[in-house]
Amino acid sequence: MTLTRKGKHWYGSGDDDIRAVIQGFSERNGYPATDYRAAVCVCGSTLFRLFDDEEAGVARRDCVACGTAHLMGDSAEYADEADPEAHECLCGSEALAIHCGVALYADSRDVRWLYIGCRCPQCQLVGVYAEWKCEGGPVEAFMARV
Numbered sequence: 779m780t781l782t783r784k785g786k787h788w789y790g791s792g793d794d795d796i797r798a799v800i801q802g803f804s805e806r807n808g809y810p811a812t813d814y815r816a817a818v819c820v821c822g823s824t825l826f827r828l829f830d831d832e833e834a835g836v837a838r839r840d841c842v843a844c845g846t847a848h849l850m851g852d853s854a855e856y857a858d859e860a861d862p863e864a865h866e867c868l869c870g871s872e873a874l875a876i877h878c879g880v881a882l883y884a885d886s887r888d889v890r891w892l893y894i895g896c897r898c899p900q901c902q903l904v905g906v907y908a909e910w911k912c913e914g915g916p917v918e919a920f921m922a923r924v
């Protein structure tokens with residue numbers, strides 16, 4: 779785990795570095811993330827193509843190994859209204875490791891804000907790719923679906 783800053787971008791030696799980048803971002807956003815989870819496909823792979831629609835509050839990850847598409851967190855509730863767009867790294871790679879961080883309501887275990895961070899295994903760029911206010915309900919159930 780080593781984060782290096784180049785210009786305005788962060789580069790990390792491992793996927794755990796995503797968490798540190800989400801943490802810094804979320805603190806500046808005013809809703810610090812306190813719970814984190816790595817996205818793992820049912821096949822065990824941790825590399826995905828990421829699609830999201832921040833306005834609708836929908837994120838989908840498509841596994842690059844087996845092709846399984848998964849709506850993240852509570853996205854399935856809003857997927858009908860969404861028009862998710864694909865993300866790619868600055869280097870052009872679309873295969874990304876994804877970690878989610880969430881901020882909770884005070885004195886509660888309910889999700890208040892969702893942050894989706896990614897790391898590119900090609901160039902090691904780490905960033906927060908999407909974030910939105912998310913009435914996601916109890917954090918344990920929410921995180922089980924990231």
Ligand SMILES: [Zn+2]
Pocket residue numbers: 819820821822823841842843844845846
């Ligand atoms: Zn898979």
Ligand SMILES: [Zn+2]
Pocket residue numbers: 867868869870871898899900901902903
């Ligand atoms: Zn890259």
